[in-house]
Amino acid sequence: MLNIAWGVLLWMSATILFRLFGQIFLIPEQVFFVLAIFILAIPLITIATYPYYYFRNIPETERLKAAVQIALPGMLLDILSIIYFAKVFPNLTDVSLPLFASWLLWAYSLILLTGFSIKNNNK
Template identity: 50%
Template sequence: MYFLIWGFLVWLGATLIFRFFGHFFFHPENALLLLLSYLLVVPVIALLTYPLYKLKDLTKEERLKAAMFIALPGMFIDTVVLVIFPDVFTNLPVQSDRYFGSWLLWAYSLILITGLPLKKREGGDK
């Protein structure tokens, strides 16, 4: 339950950021900003997941479950949000919905990847 709540809070925070500041990230005419938004989410996702896994002292199997539970709330909610994109993200041009949707898939994929083992360790399963 902890990771579902964390996932919801991450989704809420990201949605509020893009609701009010999304025009800085998802403007179809500005390829550099689009590229930066894809690149900058990599360390952000790492900061939102890896320290939490360490804090909770999760095993490999638990990390994968935690990553899924972190990603699920946003994935479910964003299926609706993307349908009503112009109403939620009033500061973004409607044409940016495809870039935003693509970015969401990228971000959720990154969350799921954080649940995979980084490297094989000898003598333990953490």
């Protein structure tokens, strides 16, 4: 249950961030800023997941399950964010919707990837 709550908190944080500042990053003509927001997601997701796994003492064998539980609430809630894009993100243009949706897929993919163990267990 705590993993789901963490996922909702991450979703809420990202939604508020894009609602307030998305117009700065998600401009199709500003390739540098678009690229920067995609690259910046890597350390942000890393900071939001690996320390969480560590402090919650989630064993590597359970991290994939935890990653799914973290990502799934946001994925479901973002269905509504996309459907009501103009109302949820009034500062973003319709042209930025594909960039936003792409960033969401990228971020959720990164969260899910943190659930996979890096160690080679085939010894």
